Amino acid sequence: MSKMKPGVVYGAKYQELLQSCKDGGYALPAVNVVGSNSINAVMEAAANNSSDIIIQLSNGGAQFMAGQGMADGDTAKVVGGVAAANHVHLLAEYYGVCVVLHTDHANRKLLPWIDGLIEAGAAYYKENKRPLYSSHMLDLSEEALEDNLSTCAEYLKKIVPLEMSLEIELGVTGGEEDGVGSDEDLHDNPKLYTQPDDVLQAYELLSPIGHFSVAASFGNVHGVYKPGNVHLRPEILKNSQELVAKTHGTGANPLDLVFHGGSGSEKAKIEEAIGYGVIKMNIDTDTQFAFASAVGAYVEKTPRAFSYQIDPDDDKPYKSVYDPRKWLRQGELSVVERLNEACADLHSTGKSLAKG
Ligand SMILES: [Zn+2]
Numbered sequence: 001m002s003k004m005k006p007g008v009v010y011g012a013k014y015q016e017l018l019q020s021c022k023d024g025g026y027a028l029p030a031v032n033v034v035g036s037n038s039i040n041a042v043m044e045a046a047a048n049n050s051s052d053i054i055i056q057l058s059n060g061g062a063q064f065m066a067g068q069g070m071a072d073g074d075t076a077k078v079v080g081g082v083a084a085a086n087h088v089h090l091l092a093e094y095y096g097v098c099v100v101l102h103t104d105h106a107n108r109k110l111l112p113w114i115d116g117l118i119e120a121g122a123a124y125y126k127e128n129k130r131p132l133y134s135s136h137m138l139d140l141s142e143e144a145l146e147d148n149l150s151t152c153a154e155y156l157k158k159i160v161p162l163e164m165s166l167e168i169e170l171g172v173t174g175g176e177e178d179g180v181g182s183d184e185d186l187h188d189n190p191k192l193y194t195q196p197d198d199v200l201q202a203y204e205l206l207s208p209i210g211h212f213s214v215a216a217s218f219g220n221v222h223g224v225y226k227p228g229n230v231h232l233r234p235e236i237l238k239n240s241q242e243l244v245a246k247t248h249g250t251g252a253n254p255l256d257l258v259f260h261g262g263s264g265s266e267k268a269k270i271e272e273a274i275g276y277g278v279i280k281m282n283i284d285t286d287t288q289f290a291f292a293s294a295v296g297a298y299v300e301k302t303p304r305a306f307s308y309q310i311d312p313d314d315d316k317p318y319k320s321v322y323d324p325r326k327w328l329r330q331g332e333l334s335v336v337e338r339l340n341e342a343c344a345d346l347h348s349t350g351k352s353l354a355k356g
Contacts, residue, residue, distance in 0.1 A: 213255075
């Protein structure tokens with residue numbers, strides 16, 4: 001595999017990177033970020049592990065990037081997304097790895113957010129000859145398959161000239177945020193398992209248009225649940241790959257598959273999923289907890305610095321303890337540590353295509 005320039009990858013290089021994942025039996029961690037602290041921590045982890053990485057923003061993350069106090073929340077989601085992407089474009093090459101820039105779930109209600117990003121992305125492309133984002137995701141999995149796929153086709157047509165890819169979702173990823181959250185809902189709910197026939201239909205409609213990846217559901221859920229309530233069935237991924245390969249005479253694992261809800265998943269099932277062509281695993285809940293628990297521990301260790309600038313008992317100044325860089329850094333380091341584990345689980349450690 002040819003060496004790539006460090007920095008943001010997209011288009012043909014992005015597809016080359018995904019092929020390298022499938023050939024090399026590894027997947028990339030895709031980490032949700034909400035600001036410069038989380039973005040930099042993700043790039044630091046990628047650099048430490050010589051792993052390429054995917055940085056992604058949800059609409060809420062993009063809004064937070066712009067500032068929760070910005071008056072027009074819809075505008076904030078777009079300009080925050082642009083700001084985050086610019087931050088990554090400027091810094092990624094200095095971390096010496098390949099970074100994929102991606103947006104997370106957008107259902108029909110959020111299409112105006114994607115429209116805004118595509119518009120900003122077209123202007124960015126004109127000026128810089130590269131896309132603002134490597135790919136966007138549409139999650140229309142709650143809708144009828146025909147509606148889901150025809151809208152995905154329409155958007156893929158729009159972004160192919162910008163050298164972008166599209167991630168789609170077939171079948172529902174469970175979890176509180178998705179309305180399939182109770183333990184009963186999760187118990188062998190057929191909605192949580194994608195039908196291989198649906199994947200075949202997506203392949204036939206979308207592959208002539210451009211590059212796409214599929215978040216296929218195999219019982220995965222967003223968030224972390226009590227052990228025993230989540231039944232991962234990665235063989236669904238295998239069946240989908242085999243159906244497409246057999247029908248269209250392609251090589252093995254023709255589809256680029258995405259594993260949503262990676263937080264808290266069993267290592268053996270992750271391993272199995274990678275073997276079936278999973279090239280991206282989303283991690284959000286576990287890195288959120290990593291950040292929070294480290295900041296919590298820091299505050300617990302030095303509680304008086306969070307109540308007094310100068311200690312009333314002994315006049316001790318606490319400026320060097322409450323300086324935000326001190327406790328935010330603890331959060332960043334903890335995210336890096338969690339991502340060391342993710343790179344190991346996904347076998348992406350040492351595999352960066354940008355490595356010298
Ligand atoms: Zn997801």
